[in-house]
Amino acid sequence: MRSSNPVFSRRGFSRDNGYAGFNAQQPQAGGPAVGTNPYAGNPYAEGAANPYATNPYAPQDTQLGAPQQARGNVMTIDDVVSRTAMTLGTVVLTAVLSWLLLPVDPANLTKSYGIAIGAALVALVLSLVQSFKRKPSPALILGYAAFEGVFLGVISAAVSTYIADGVVIQAVLGTMAVFAGVLVAYKLGWIRVNRRFYGFVMAAAMGFLLLMVANMLFSVFAGGDGLGFRSGGLGILFGVIGVILGACFLALDFKQVEDGVNYGAPREEAWLAAFGLTMTLVWIYLEMLRLLSILQGDD
Numbered sequence: 001m002r003s004s005n006p007v008f009s010r011r012g013f014s015r016d017n018g019y020a021g022f023n024a025q026q027p028q029a030g031g032p033a034v035g036t037n038p039y040a041g042n043p044y045a046e047g048a049a050n051p052y053a054t055n056p057y058a059p060q061d062t063q064l065g066a067p068q069q070a071r072g073n074v075m076t077i078d079d080v081v082s083r084t085a086m087t088l089g090t091v092v093l094t095a096v097l098s099w100l101l102l103p104v105d106p107a108n109l110t111k112s113y114g115i116a117i118g119a120a121l122v123a124l125v126l127s128l129v130q131s132f133k134r135k136p137s138p139a140l141i142l143g144y145a146a147f148e149g150v151f152l153g154v155i156s157a158a159v160s161t162y163i164a165d166g167v168v169i170q171a172v173l174g175t176m177a178v179f180a181g182v183l184v185a186y187k188l189g190w191i192r193v194n195r196r197f198y199g200f201v202m203a204a205a206m207g208f209l210l211l212m213v214a215n216m217l218f219s220v221f222a223g224g225d226g227l228g229f230r231s232g233g234l235g236i237l238f239g240v241i242g243v244i245l246g247a248c249f250l251a252l253d254f255k256q257v258e259d260g261v262n263y264g265a266p267r268e269e270a271w272l273a274a275f276g277l278t279m280t281l282v283w284i285y286l287e288m289l290r291l292l293s294i295l296q297g298d299d
Contacts, residue, residue, distance in 0.1 A: 075260050079270035080277075087145045087274045088281065094149030095156065102150075104158045116154035123147035127279065136271035144275070148282055159289060164296035171289040178243065178284055182250040193255040201248040208245060211238070231294060239291030246284035253277050 098119075102112040126144040130137060156168045185191045215230060230238070257273045259265075 073267050075265040075267050075270045075273075077257070077261055079267055080257050080261075080273045083270045083274035084277050087141060087278045090142050090145035091149040091152065091278060091282070094146045095153035098150040098153030099157045102154050102157075104154065104161050109158070112154050113158075116151045119147040119150035119154075123151060127275075130275060136268055136275065138271050141271055141275045141278075145278060148278075152282065152285070155286075156289065159293055163293045167289065167292045167296055170292050171285055174243075174288040174292070175281060175285045178247050178288075179250060179281065182247050183254065186251055186254045191251045193251050197248075198252065201245070201252065204241075205245055205249075208238075208241060230290070235294045236291065239287055239294060242287030243284060243291065246280055246287060249280045249283070250277075253280055 098116070102108070102115055104112050123144050126140050126147065130140040130144065133140070156171075160166070160168045182191070186193075191197075219230075253273070253276045256276065260269055260273060
């Protein structure tokens, strides 16, 4: 669900929102002094004589009659952190509740699975609706988080009960480790997010999804594990690829947040950042859970 991952199709911070996306140019050393327009050098800003004349978030002293964004109503890192905490907190809370209230013992497994699949479908619909909206909707984002949590809770309980006890904690720790590692690498400049990086990640993600869909179709019509991408050696390989792709999307998310803060995005866009980060972390967790399950199942 967007654990299947709607992150691949989301807009992120768009030109329509008034500032550059992940590939915006940063001010260079020796460039304009503080107080001049930070959009200088942004190849995606509009306008000829003044490429940022129509940007509603540029500082007031660089505007040429365009609508202005109140400086006290711009997105900050604190806004992103607080919205992300609310969204992830909703996922965790509903996951814990579904684990406790939807048992996966043989007598109730079918019913719990049915509820989990229904929750996953609702989460998918909500995420798609939000992805095509021009503005973030906190209700949609928190609703997505709640239903996604129900799905994760049941799946995690089933994996822990029938496949590998303790694997859920390992998957959570692994997800946290990936997040921390990518954040450090991004802040130190070891990961450079540019147009080439974006194109590579999107192409790899589309190929990965197509293979997963093909595997699912073969498993439905031919039975078994389809093409074998979800078990054994191939399953381990594709699990590792899935985690790496999730890490790459985390880098894209970090770049979008950085650009939003630097270019004065409206505060409401912090919800969009939280939405993207939550979807990516859910993706990484599910891939980590599957990978660890295969590794422990082969012991």
